[in-house]
Every structure is written in structure tokens, then in C-alpha cells.
Amino acid sequence: MSDLILPDYRVQTDAVRNRFARIKKRPVTMEVKGVSKYFSSKHGTITALKDINLTIHKREFVCVIGPSGCGKSTLIRIMAGLEQASEGEVRLDGKAVDKPGPERGMVFQGYTLFPWLSVKQNIMFGLRESGYNKGSAEAEARQWIELIGLSRFENSYPHQLSGGMKQRVAIARALANKPKVLLMDEPFGALDAQTRSKMQSHLMEIWKNIDVTVFFITHDLDEAIYLADRILVLKSNPGEVQEIIEVPIPQPRHPDQFLTAEFLATKKHLEQLIHPANQDDDEDHLNLIRMVPVNDDVGSVF
Template structure:
């Protein structure tokens, strides 16, 4: 039986027909230091639909992490509006889970105890929290490690526990801020596949911050490309590649076409470079060892 041919138009029509779960309206964030001000995010307008996988990408200083922290409710914003299901975000909530690049597990708690933490804070009984934790530990494939502590786990294992700890609360939105940035390439690739499998099988919207262009194309339905100084939406790219995706897809002309486009948006504008990298001073001679033969 011939596989159904992927139709990008139909795929994105189906996404846009879903309810809007997150909406930013003229969202701005201004950091103040004494008399100085720096606009990190400027007038962002964005609609994210239920069960979308969104990647946010851009040069250093464009406000990627700031945006994810604002959506998580960890930081306030300066002006505009940010709505989840039409209601304003007013601080952290279990409906928005967060996974950071750093391993933010409690080092004094076991894997099971780390995953149980959220349900217990929501008022679940110990038995109920343990049952939920075990379910998610099984899903991430760490049932043999449930009684081990974070220092006994590899980096990939720690991030799987962090993902389970976020998902056990059944959030509507999972925010991930460069969660695989510290992993080696092989582990990173395995985690990307595991995350795609999770997303395709549970009812969740993912907002994934990354600086890795290949990762963004491999994972996302749409890529939100930000420009820096100030952080504004430069373009939103529909990733018109069939799912499921794998590493072999990265060798195709279609993938290369998208990568060239994303690379241009992130790196090609000379006047939007990080100002801290402009006019770098000449390095003074500090050694007598020659680099020439």
C-alpha cells in the first residue's frame, strides 16, 4: 500500500484550524539599569495553536530565553498582553511546564521523588503522586533508575527526568530552553527523537528555544526567527517537511533549502549582529612562543 503523500498546505490548514492556545499581543520587555534602558523584546505579535511544535531561534541577545521565561510566568513583561486560552498570564502555573538547559533536579531527591514533587505540591496524596511519577518514569524509560539520585545519572537521563517532572503535571504548554545544548551529539540526537515521539503521542503544545538551526528544522512545525537589538519577529517559517523526521532527512535538498533560509535570517544581517562583538580590541602579545614554523 502506497504511503499517503505529504501535503504541506493541508497540514498547516489543519494546524491553523485548531484553537489558539497562546497569544502574544504587542508583547514588549524593557530592562532598566539606572537611567539606561534596553528593549529586549519589542512589540511581538504571535499566535500558537494547540498541539503545535514551535521553535524559537535567533542570534545571541534576541530575547529567546526572555520570551520563554515570560511565558512560563517566571518574569513579568513591560507592556502588551500574553494570553493562555484567552486568559492573561499572571505568574507560574502547572499548566505551563518548563525544562531548562541546566539540570534543575533536586540533588537530594531520587528520580521518583523528583517526578513526584509537582503532584504533591498540587495536593495529591503520596500514593497518587507515586503512581503518576511511576507512569512517567516508565514512559521515559528510566524505571530501573527510579531510586537513583541525579549525580548517578548521565546528562541525557537527567533531562529525561526533567521532562517527566514537567509533564507529570499535565501542562497545556511545555517550554524548553535549549534543553539539549549541553549533551553530546549522539545523545542529543536520541533525545530529539524521544521528544518527537512524546509530542506525537500526548496532548501538548511545545515551545522550544534553540540556537541550533538543524535542531529547529528537525523538530518544529513553525520556526519563529527573532532579530536582536531589539528582539522582534523577523519571520515565521513553516517547516514543510513530512513527519516523522529523522537524521537522514538532513541530507535532502528540501532540508538544505530550509536551512539556508534559517541561516540567512539568523546570521546574514550584518547590522543586526551582537554589538558586543563589534570593534573587538587587538589582542596584545603575551607570549614569546611563535605560531610559525
């Protein structure tokens, strides 16, 4: 990629520029204001997050990337109300977030379905907890099952489903309660490449048809560019905002765009942010010693 002459990732077509202008006119759904998170250890205080600021508009799709240990999962747990910030606050529709709530759906990398419940019963669970009677919950669950294309499997149990099917059910269960924000922590990280690609397309189709704002953590640069309106790039030690990128790829997205100049330019810039050329890799260096002979009768393998 370094040999290609690529455009500036910040250059936007009129269509992309107009889309961002429309997004910025929408109401603000979620705000992260000066969020820092500290942890105590035997070596002193560790700063996991430092002064994170982000404004997310209604129906926007925001992805988060960064090196391991930059605090991505800590940030999303604070936004979910599962952890408290040491400083700053998260606000949803202007109200402080201090505990979990049905207005925020959560999908994790691991399959968090109840193994003793069928697909339909898993999706019904949250509806029943929020006051739906059995008939209404069942009717609502069936609509979601049809939306995710699993009508033939509504009475199947999680162990009878593929990984991609399980995550479709997890997404439907999270969305069935009609949350304002869907928080997703590397939901496709455990899937094989082919299934992951299908799930990305499924998610895009669901998002286009559902009134929900998405905040999505990933390690996959292609995935972030393909899905997101904007990408929040965090750096580690401490975890703080390095850049917020407006993705210059037109919507709606399709796989052919992975090869466009705009896509490649954005990916190259993200790679430079996460793996800078002058980065000191001493901590990651493997100090290997030769433990067994590595030559054979033919000679050295190098």
C-alpha cells in the same frame, strides 16, 4: 551549501500544506500579543523585546532561534509568568498570564532536579503538591518513568544519572502535571552531540503521544528544523520578530531528513537571517596584539 542549487524553503508538498491547514483549524492555545520588555541601566533604557506577536495552536511545536542577546529567554520567562512584560500580554486559552501556573510546564538547560530526591520522588513532587495522595502520585510517576525508559533507575538519585537521563526526568516531571504548554529553554544545550540527538528523538516520541503544545528555545539550527512545525526567528537590538517560518519537512521526522533539499534550503535561509552577509561585525572583532613570539625554528606558522 552555498554551491548547491536548493529549492525555495517556502515551497511545500501537498502533505506539508495539508498538515499546516489542519494545525490552523485547531484551537489557539497561547497568544503573545504586542509584548515588549524594557530594562533600565546606567546607560538608559534597554529594549530587550519589541512588539512580539505570535499565535500558537493546540499541539503545535514552535521553536525560537536568534542571535545571543535577542531576548529568547526573556520571552519564555514572560510566557511562563516568571517575568512581566513592559507592554502587551500573553494569553493562555484566552486568559492573561501574570504568574506561574501548573498549566505551563518548564524545562531549563540546567538540571533542575532536587538532588536529595530519587527519580520517582522528583516526578512525584509536583503531583503531591497538586493534591495527589501518595499512592496515586506513585502510580502516576511510574507510568512516566516507564514512558521515558528509566524504570531501572526509579530509585536512583540525580548524581547517579547521565545528563540525558536527568533531562528525561526533568521533562517527565514537567509533563506529569498534564500542562497544556511545555516551555523549554535550551534543554539540550549542555549535552554532547550524540546524547542531544537521542534526546531530540525521545522528545519527538513523547510529543507524538502526549496532548501538549511545545515552545522550544534553541541555538541549534538543525535542531530547530528537525523538531519544529514553525520557527520564530528573532533579531537583536532590539529583540523583535524577523520571520516566522513554516518548516517544509514532512512529519513524522527522522534523521535521514537532515540531508534532504528541503532541510538544507531551510537551514541556509536561517543562516542568512541570523548571520547576514552585510552584517557589521565590528563589535565582535578581536583587536589582538602579538604578546609572545609565534615563530619557531621552522618559520612562521602562516
